[in-house]
Amino acid sequence: MSTRQQEKSRQTMEELMESAISLFASKGFTATSVAEITRYAGYAKGSFYRHWESKSQLFLQIVEHKMRSYRDERDRRIADARDLEEAMRIIWDFLETMVSDHEWARIFLEFTVHSMRNDDLCAEMRRSQYRLSEDIFAELVRPFVTTDYPAEKIGALNTALFEGFMVHNALETGVLELEDVREAAVALAVSKGMKQ
Amino acid sequence: MSTRQQEKSRQTMEELMESAISLFASKGFTATSVAEITRYAGYAKGSFYRHWESKSQLFLQIVEHKMRSYRDERDRRIADARDLEEAMRIIWDFLETMVSDHEWARIFLEFTVHSMRNDDLCAEMRRSQYRLSEDIFAELVRPFVTTDYPAEKIGALNTALFEGFMVHNALETGVLELEDVREAAVALAVSKGMKQ
DNA sequence: TCATGATGTGACCACTGGTCATTTTCTATG
DNA sequence: CATAGAAAATGACCAGTGGTCACATCATGA
Secondary structure: OOHHHHHHHHHHHHHHHHHHHHHHHHHOOOOOOHHHHHHHHOOOHHHHHHHOOOHHHHHHHHHHHHHHHHHHHHHHHHOOOOOHHHHHHHHHHHHHHHHHOHHHHHHHHHHHHHHOOOHHHHHHHHOOOOOOOHHHHHHHHHHHOOOOOOHHHHHHHHHHHHHHHHHHHHOOOOOOOHHHHHHHHHHHHHHHHOOO | OOHHHHHHHHHHHHHHHHHHHHHHHHHOOOOOOHHHHHHHHOOOHHHHHHHOOOHHHHHHHHHHHHHHHHHHHHHHHHOOOOOHHHHHHHHHHHHHHHHHOHHHHHHHHHHHHHHOOOHHHHHHHHOOOOOOOHHHHHHHHHHHOOOOOOHHHHHHHHHHHHHHHHHHHHOOOOOOOHHHHHHHHHHHHHHHHOOO
16 A cells, blocks of 8 residues: 555645635635635645535534534533533533634534535534534433423524524624523523423 | 606616515525526626625615514504513514515525625624614513513523524424424513513 | 556636626707 | 717626646556
């Protein structure tokens, strides 16, 4: 096996990815062009498509990578939760680290909307790797729900509140703090999912 | 005054607007090009820019028009509300008519995100005409809030939940019904804004 | 040394939002 | 009517987009 050549290829890919991450962060997904990504990394445009089949696919790969690192930590901690309220607070710690990466929350929202018009992308976005999907939320939370209210709905309501907060953040309205949303989300989940 | 010429100009503008509304509805904001709008209405591309300074400005005009018709009805009805819960339900009737225009909710979200990267557009989107903004919500709801919790935050939380639901809808996840979100929003507002 | 296949290139495609000099059409006045 | 001047409509043009592909370059195994 020609290790040297493969190594070079891997390095090129990483350079392009670094370039993309930094450009996405400063200009967003749509406003960053493939030509810019390659130019910034010192390659020609054609090289990009040797590594990814589209700009969207690169983006998904970046997100998947970001998500994977959060996920393990989160799943480990939630095993210790004693009730729904505790579980919710652990989940929100995790969401908090996502939003704290301010620019990325915005870009992520941008991409979510971008994917709305493409069935394949839409299907991928529904999968748990790319979003705190309703499914994964329900799974995390189900063991703690002590009412008849469906765990999926608790999850979906929570995700709605979170993603709505990202819109709010993106428009820089500045009325809500993360604390407010977190409190509201916990209160909502508790009122629906725990016997009073 | 050359009434005939002005009349013609007005008619052209209306034709272009109708064309745009129908194309936006079927393809979304980004995917609809200015050339398509004019072609569909039977004009050349240049004519578009005689009436609007950009595609975004046309969009804002369409939204403003849609909003105005809702608003009057809503303000009239809310005057009759007796408490926060009643006020919330009236507001959600209004939001419901917005989402029921299924395709438009999606396009509106698309445009919201599109405007994120443009300061001027962003400022316009914060204004009450274009969104159920935190301000206007606070104003509607303030007279009914009987706790210390700030009315702006109740408004912002409600808007977050609503706009998050639009994301949910756009991805066609299908777990939440409007009823669920409405109930959650009312419950949330009541728990924060009404003495128990 | 040289053939092979992987890696890198940039002109090219059909398209975008937006501009503007030019042509067409209307109308107010002599 | 004739015509000057204004208003409306046009479409070639610009710099850019995501994506393709025939071609050049280079590392490698024989």
